[in-house]
Every structure is written in structure tokens, then in C-alpha cells.
Amino acid sequence: MRCRTALVALVACALIAGCGSRLTADQRAALAAPQGAAGEAQPGTPAEDGTVPGDNGTPGSTGDAKPAQGQTPPGSIASGCSGTGGATDKGVTAGEITIANISDISGPVPGLFQSAQQATKAFVEYFNATQGAICGRKLKLVSFDSRTDSGGDQQATTQACEQAFALVGSMSAFDQGGGPAAAGCGIPDLRASTVTAQRQRTAVTYGVASNQVNLVSSAMPDLVKASYPDTVGKAAFLYLNADASAQNARSFQKAAEARGFTFVYTQAIDIADVNYAPYVAQLKEKGARIVYWVGSAQYAVRLQQAMRQQGYTPDAFVTDPTAYDPQYVRQGGAAVDGTVVFTNAALFEEANAQQKLYREWLARVAPGAAPSYFGMFAWAAARLFVQLAVKIGPQLTRKAMLDAIRGVHDYTGEGLVAPQDVGGKRTSACMSLVRLKGGAWARLAPASGYSCGSLIDTGVGG
Numbered sequence: 001m002r003c004r005t006a007l008v009a010l011v012a013c014a015l016i017a018g019c020g021s022r023l024t025a026d027q028r029a030a031l032a033a034p035q036g037a038a039g040e041a042q043p044g045t046p047a048e049d050g051t052v053p054g055d056n057g058t059p060g061s062t063g064d065a066k067p068a069q070g071q072t073p074p075g076s077i078a079s080g081c082s083g084t085g086g087a088t089d090k091g092v093t094a095g096e097i098t099i100a101n102i103s104d105i106s107g108p109v110p111g112l113f114q115s116a117q118q119a120t121k122a123f124v125e126y127f128n129a130t131q132g133a134i135c136g137r138k139l140k141l142v143s144f145d146s147r148t149d150s151g152g153d154q155q156a157t158t159q160a161c162e163q164a165f166a167l168v169g170s171m172s173a174f175d176q177g178g179g180p181a182a183a184g185c186g187i188p189d190l191r192a193s194t195v196t197a198q199r200q201r202t203a204v205t206y207g208v209a210s211n212q213v214n215l216v217s218s219a220m221p222d223l224v225k226a227s228y229p230d231t232v233g234k235a236a237f238l239y240l241n242a243d244a245s246a247q248n249a250r251s252f253q254k255a256a257e258a259r260g261f262t263f264v265y266t267q268a269i270d271i272a273d274v275n276y277a278p279y280v281a282q283l284k285e286k287g288a289r290i291v292y293w294v295g296s297a298q299y300a301v302r303l304q305q306a307m308r309q310q311g312y313t314p315d316a317f318v319t320d321p322t323a324y325d326p327q328y329v330r331q332g333g334a335a336v337d338g339t340v341v342f343t344n345a346a347l348f349e350e351a352n353a354q355q356k357l358y359r360e361w362l363a364r365v366a367p368g369a370a371p372s373y374f375g376m377f378a379w380a381a382a383r384l385f386v387q388l389a390v391k392i393g394p395q396l397t398r399k400a401m402l403d404a405i406r407g408v409h410d411y412t413g414e415g416l417v418a419p420q421d422v423g424g425k426r427t428s429a430c431m432s433l434v435r436l437k438g439g440a441w442a443r444l445a446p447a448s449g450y451s452c453g454s455l456i457d458t459g460v461g462g
Contacts, residue, residue: 077131077386085135085394091165092396097389098140099124100164101378102156102178103171107148113171116192117143119375120169122361123382134386135394146170150177161185166401168385169378175199188401190385190422192377197461206405206422208381208413209344213247213461215427216255218453220342223433223445224318225259227340228290231315233262236288238279238303240295241268249294251460256292258456264288269299276306284312293319300339301332308335316340321373329439339436340444344418344428345376349441354379354414380413384422418450429453 091098101120104112124141142163144156157178160167166188172178175191176198182189183202193209194200200210225232235256239249246268253263264286267279280303283291291307291314293300300319307313317336321343322328328336346355348371358379359371388404389396406423418430430450434441445451 077127077383077390085396088395089165089397090161091163092137095137096140097134097137097396098142098164099166099168099382099385100142100144100160101169102144102146102153102160102167103169104148104173105145107152109148112148112173113374115369115372115375116169116171116378118362118366118369119192119358119372119378120382122358122365123169123379123386125365126357126361127382127386131386134389135396137396139386146172146174146178148173150174153177154181157181157187161187165396165398166190166385169381171195171374171378179205186398186402188398188405190381190405192374192381200425204402206408206425207377208384208411208417208420208422209377209428210420210422210425211427212425213251214458215455216251216458217427217429217431218255218259218456219429219431219451220252220453221256221259221261222453223342223431223451224256224290224316224340225261227433227445228316231290232260234287234289235261235263235292236265236267236283236286236290236314237263237292237294238267238269239293240299241270245294247461249292251458252292252294254458254460255456258458269295269303274302276303277310279303280306280310280312283307283314284310289315291317293317295319297322297325297328298331301328301336304332304339305335313338318342321345323436324373324434324441326370329436337436337439341434341436341441342431343373343434344420344431344450345373346416347432347434347441347443349434350443352415354383354416358416376413376416380411380416383413383416384408384411419452427455429455 086094101117103114103117105114105117121141121143124139128138142160144160146153146156153172153175154177157167158181161181164187167182168190170189170191171193173195175194176196179199179202182204186204189202189205191205191207194205194207194211197213199205200207237249237253239245253266257263265282265288267282269276269279293303300323304317317338318340321341323336323339324341324343346352348355351359355376358376362369362371362375388401388408392400392404408422409424411420411422412418418428420428430452432446432450433444435444
């Protein structure tokens with residue numbers, strides 16, 4: 001899994017092209033984890049709304065507090081632009097802009113990234129109903145199922161190239177499949193997150209939560225160190241034995257070591273392994289006081305249940321935002337209480353105005369659906385697309401959109417996510433910690449907003 005510091009999020013899977021068709025259902029399920037966030041933010045003190053000073057004033061960047069010419073204040077994105085350029089590019093007419101979302105809906109893990117597609121749909125409905133139009137053009141969404149398979153992603157991308165102007169808010173565990181098709185047709189691909197290194201390197205692809213495996217924010221180990229100072233000399237790192245998760249685990253560990261942590265135990269766990277007792281025995285024998293985990297939440301639950309059965313309770317169990325989910329709490333029960341999650345998105349317990357909009361419109365388009373970390377980044381991607389389209393104006397072309405995306409270096413989605421360097425495709429430097437206590441999540445650190453650090457180049461997977 002490609003969990004990144006500051007995370008975001010999002011997902012991960014093995015970095016081997018075409019591997020989707022050769023994995024078992026359990027293996028594919030294991031490979032779902034959040035990707036990293038994009039953006040190197042300047043250190044600063046978070047404001048009350050969770051953003052960081054300097055978030056919007058950087059020349060060439062796109063933020064939300066100080067809209068550029070052609071943009072409108074927060075909460076109102078539509079411009080006063082009148083008249084259109086007609087059919088200026090594929091997927092654009094005088095009255096519509098067609099965008100496509102390609103996400104994993106079916107496959108061995110049904111609905112794996114359905115929340116990203118739902119969030120994109122929610123934003124389109126919200127915009128069309130309340131914001132008017134982009135220079136006279138409404139949004140039209142076409143949705144595709146990438147089927148948790150690289151071939152499915154390739155087929156869907158090929159279709160979207162012909163039907164849509166851009167890809168927006170997509171999330172696919174095997175997104176390397178669609179990379180060549182997207183590059184070949186030149187379609188702007190503004191994803192919730194990139195998952196594989198291959199897709200991230202695709203010239204037309206940008207993730208609102210992007211990442212580089214070798215770049216880890218110092219904020220993650222520093223926040224953990226400040227919260228649990230007595231654990232620094234007795235740390236352990238366990239992770240699923242898959243290519244991407246192994247890379248990220250090594251990178252995380254190196255970053256933590258650079259900030260003063262000493263690891264007494266490091267262990268890969270095979271996906272098919274069901275007996276976690278030996279690993280817990282080693283944690284006890286080594287005297288580990290803090291346990292880091294990189295892997296999907298269902299395996300984190302398995303590990304913590306084994307820890308509970310053997311009466312082993314570390315000072316902290318630290319993992320990524322895949323655990324920040326009601327299903328994790330229901331599945332793990334008392335065994336997972338005390339889990340600490342690092343994240344680079346707004347906390348649901350501290351909902352700001354943009355998150356409330358996301359949740360309100362999600363309830364309209366998908367009654368009963370739970371808001372998610374991935375959904376927030378998909379909503380933020382759709383919002384950024386509209387913001388840039390408004391700025392471009394009537395003569396909307398794929399080239400103009402790609403040029404505009406490349407200039408986005410400090411994006412927060414109106415406080416929905418930590419500052420992201422979308423155009424630079426760099427790991428976010430800002431994050432926060434949330435802890436599960438008594439079955440409920442609550443902020444652990446910092447006291448508000450995000451802590452922003454420097455980017456540590458670990459040399460892993462760079």
C-alpha cells in the first residue's frame with residue numbers, strides 16, 4: 001500500500017503492470033490503502049479553519065481564500081462569464097462540459113472506491129443546482145467501473161478519452177492500466193489520488209492527493225514523537241509483504257529513524273498468513289512500546305486482535321487513514337481502541353463548511369452512504385476542476401486545463417484537505433493525528449489544523 005506521511009490517502013497496490021488479473025480476492029483486498037498527499041507546504045501555524053498561512057497567496061498557485069481573477073469567493077465558484085466558445089474540444093459543447101470518473105466499483109472488493117465516484121457525482125449535482133454554469137456550460141458526468149483490475153482501468157480510460165473532456169476524482173487500485181491510454185489521447189486526468197508509480201509518472205495525470213514514495217514529511221514522526229516521547233527507543237514496524245507496502249514501510253521507517261526513532265523489530269507479513277501470534281511474541285520479547293502498521297485496515301484488526309489475545313498493549317498503534325472508518329471500529333471493537341491515525345484531510349469530528357457541503361450532497365445522491373477520506377479528495381478534485389475551468393474561460397481546451405493544473409501548488413479544497421502541491425506531484429508536508437478512544441475518534445495532535453514539516457528524502461523508491 002502506498003500510504004504516505006501527511007496523508008492523504010489513498011490506496012495502494014503492487015507496482016507491477018497488469019498484476020490486477022493475477023491476484024486473489026484476498027490479495028487485492030489487502031492492497032487497498034491510502035496514497036500520499038501532494039504538495040510541499042511552507043511550515044506555519046494552522047489557522048482556525050485548518051489551513052496554513054500562505055496557503056493561497058503564492059504566485060502561480062491556486063488556493064481558496066484569495067481567488068484569482070475569474071474566480072469567485074469561497075462557496076460560490078461560478079463566474080460572471082457570459083457567452084461560450086461553442087465546441088472548443090472533445091467533450092465540450094456550447095452548453096455542457098462532460099467529465100468522467102473511473103473508480104473501482106465491482107471486483108473482489110465490491111465498492112472499493114465507490115465513495116470517490118459518489119463524491120464526484122455529489123459535487124456535479126451541487127454545482128449544477130447551486131452555482132449556475134461555467135461560462136454558460138453545465139457539468140455532465142459519465143461514470144465508469146474500473147473493476148479493480150488494470151485491464152478494466154485501461155478499457156474505461158479508452159472510452160472516456162472519446163466521450164469526456166477530462167477525468168475527475170477517479171480512484172482505481174490498478175490505475176497503471178489506464179496510464180498509456182490517458183497519455184495517448186491527452187485527456188486531463190485530475191484524480192482523487194494516484195495509486196501506482198506508473199500512473200503518477202503519466203504526463204497528463206495529477207492527484208489532488210499525490211505522492212512520492214521517497215519523500216516523507218517530518219511532521220508524521222515528529223507528531224508521534226511529541227505525543228509518545230517514551231517510545232522513541234523501542235519502536236516496531238510491521239507491514240504487508242507486497243511491493244508497494246514494503247516500499248512505503250521502508251521509507252516511513254527511514255524517515256522516523258532520521259527523526260530519532262530506534263526500531264527494535266521490523267517484520268513483513270505475508271498476505272496469506274493467518275497466524276499473527278509469532279509476531280506478537282516478538283513484539284513482547286523485543287519490548288516494543290510503539291507499533292507502526294502499513295497495510296489495509298482488515299489486517300490491522302487481525303494484528304491487534306492477536307495482540308489483545310496475548311495481553312500485549314503498546315503505548316500506541318499507528319497507521320494510515322484506511323483505519324479512520326466506521327467499519328474498522330465495528331470490525332475491531334475493543335481490540336482496536338487506542339489506534340492512532342495520521343491524516344492530511346479535515347477531521348469528520350470537526351466538520352468545516354466544505355465538508356458539510358460534501359456530506360449534505362452525498363446524502364442527496366447516495367442516501368445512506370458514509371463520507372470517506374477518499375470521498376473528500378474526490379470532491380476536492382471536482383472543485384479544483386471547476387475552479388480552473390472558470391479561470392480559463394470560454395475557450396476551454398484540454399491543453400489549457402493541463403497548463404492550469406500544472407500551476408496549482410497550494411490547494412486545500414476550501415479547507416477540506418491539507419495544502420497539496422497538485423501540479424508539482426509532491427508529498428504533502430502537513431498532517432495531523434487522530435486517536436480512537438472509547439469507540440470514538442478525537443484529535444490527538446496538533447491542537448488545531450495541521451503540523452507542517454520538511455520533506456525527508458529517504459532514497460526509497462525515488
